[in-house]
Amino acid sequence: MKNRLKVLRAERDLTQADLADALAVSRQTINAIEKGKFDPSLPLAFKISRLFNLPIEAIFQDDDAV
Amino acid sequence: MKNQNWNTQNLHNTRLLAIWTFAWVASMALATFGPTFIWQENMPLTLLAIAINAAFGVAMILANIRHIKGLDEMQRKIQLEAMGIALGVGVVGGLSYTLLDTTNVISGDAEISFLVILIGLTYLGATIIGQMRYR
Incomplete structure (x- = not known):
């Protein structure tokens, strides 16, 4: 699953640690999500979506989507 | 905060x-x-x-x-995978070790401490590999 987390974070001038702070996860987890190595659960994806005030599909894109 | x-x-x-x-x-x-x-x-x-x-x-x-x-969800996933691997290695390794004892392939008795060490080292290794995989 691809995501725009890194871009959105940079646009808001947030560090990985800041984002981890806001989401109550480790910085390593933010890094793994950004690199596409770890797909977040639906509750975490909703949390991210609320934080950026964007719909989930504007942040995460399914690899298999046509 | x-x-x-x-x-x-x-x-x-x-x-x-x-x-x-x-x-x-x-x-x-x-x-x-x-x-x-x-x-x-x-x-x-x-x-x-x-x-x-x-x-x-x-x-x-x-x-x-x-x-x-x-832990957060990714850390829990790493732990779960490491525990699964450690359990699998423990069961398979432990039973093979018992077979070696019951068939008298090894001279001494099978010791539980060897199994504990095997499970511990496997869990440690699997956790380290898991951490590196998501880095």
């Missing part, structure tokens, strides 16, 4: 786990060597030492549950 609490809680859970693990290992050593070197085979003291060891073991398990519950 939220994560500072999360990090603080995580650190607290890790410390608790370390303390109970140390207490369990120390009480295991006491229950093992105490009867011979400290209280000269006194049965009530030996039973007390074993009961304390079991109680510390339960506390260690509860601390481990608390520690895992406090």
Whole structure:
């Protein structure tokens, strides 16, 4: 699953640690999500979506989507 | 602020786990060597030492549950995978080792401590590999 987390974070001038702070996860987890190595659960994806005030599909894109 | 609490809680859970693990290992050593070197085979003291060891073991398990519950979802996934691998290696390795004993391929008796070491090292290795994989 691809995501725009890194871009959105940079646009808001947030560090990985800041984002981890806001989401109550480790910085390593933010890094793994950004690199596409770890797909977040639906509750975490909703949390991210609320934080950026964007719909989930504007942040995460399914690899298999046509 | 939220994560500072999360990090603080995580650190607290890790410390608790370390303390109970140390207490369990120390009480295991006491229950093992105490009867011979400290209280000269006194049965009530030996039973007390074993009961304390079991109680510390339960506390260690509860601390481990608390520690895992406090992790975030990716860290929990790494732990779950490592535990699965350690369990699999433990069951397969343990049964093979028992077979070696029952068929007299090895001269001595199969010792549970070898199995514990195998499971421990597998869990440690799998956790390190898991951490590296998601880096």
